[in-house]
Amino acid sequence: MSFEIEILDSGERYACSAAQTLLGAMHQLGRRGIPLGCRSGGCGVCKVELLSGEVETGRMSRAHITHEEQAKGIVLACRACPRSAVQLRVLGHMQRVFGSSAMQSNVPTLRPAEAATHQR
């Protein structure tokens, strides 16, 4: 059984089976839109808000998803398997390291390619 997943930020749509995670299916198809981090529920970069649809979730770091957030349909895409078609919005992001403003302002080579934030 496969469901359509729609990333509202980018308009990306892809198919995800009930056995796949929202992030895993996106990644395997070479699609983009949700940042790809540890894929194990720990780092929080793939945080998404479900605007419609049902998912089943595995364990996620409470440092990134509180009980309250989870109750509101905020999950880590790497730990959420669809039970219906899903529309989601991306909340997570890659936080820049080497983060001091001094470093960022004048040393562009410290930063990976532009637009990496929402790509793998």
Next chain:
Amino acid sequence: MSLTGVLRPGHVSIRVLDLPAALTHYVDRLGLIESDRDEQGRVYLKGWDERDWFSVVLREADAPGMDYMGFKVDSPATLDRLAGRLREFGCKVERIPAGELKHCGERVRFDSPTGHSFELYAQKDYLGTAMGLQNPDPWHEECLKGMQVQRFDHCLLYGDDLDGTVKLFTEVLGFHISENVMDGELRIGCFLTCGMKAHDLAIIRHPEKNRFHHASFMLGTWEDVLRAADIIGRFKIPLDIGPTRHGITRGRTIYFFDPSGNRNEVFSGDYTYYPDYEPIRWTADSLGGAIFYHDQALNERFLTVVT
């Protein structure tokens, strides 16, 4: 040379979300050997070539990351001396009685300017390897599993007051700087050694305190790194990057994530560090190759994803 004071990294305590899944990963995939469990539910592991009772402690928790990293020192007298020096430096120092971790003597726990917890200890029970100490074989096939990691090697940590933690490790604990990563005059990364390895601890400047980038385990050869990559593919372990080489430390490496999102490295090869060596300096305009020598380019996930 003689090694005195702090001898080596001795253990790391890692928080995991799901202990059975973590054990499949660390035992069946990496090849660590389970050596004990305790009443708190913690599991103790060691590499097949490690002699002390454990080098990794797994603890189930609701958020992943590192609890603390421990270093073995040469004697109880050194432990007492360094505990005093750590207090003078301004660390919060706690003495944890022998046996709180099974098979481990008294530990001196201290905090650091980057917010990480470290410990020193002088004694840990001897478990030994399957090969033993008398006329040993180089390895025993029955204790080799998965990636066949030989031992815990080092950690890379992220935190804000990099210079403070470097000062603590060099001035109080006698570590040497093997390599610095500089952005002009601002140090953004530091590789520290307490012995003859290129690094025993690495720290990267980062806005948040107390972040865990990876725990690293040593393999024998580059071929072993490629073999680890095959295991990562076979068992669909989330790959971070590699196999590749670091400019920094020259390590041949592959990075991946455990089932709780903690990053692991398995690697082979570095160089021999001697204490009279001047630090190697990497500059910001060469950072791509410093970190990933083949690509010569940085990778967003490697730089930003931490637990």
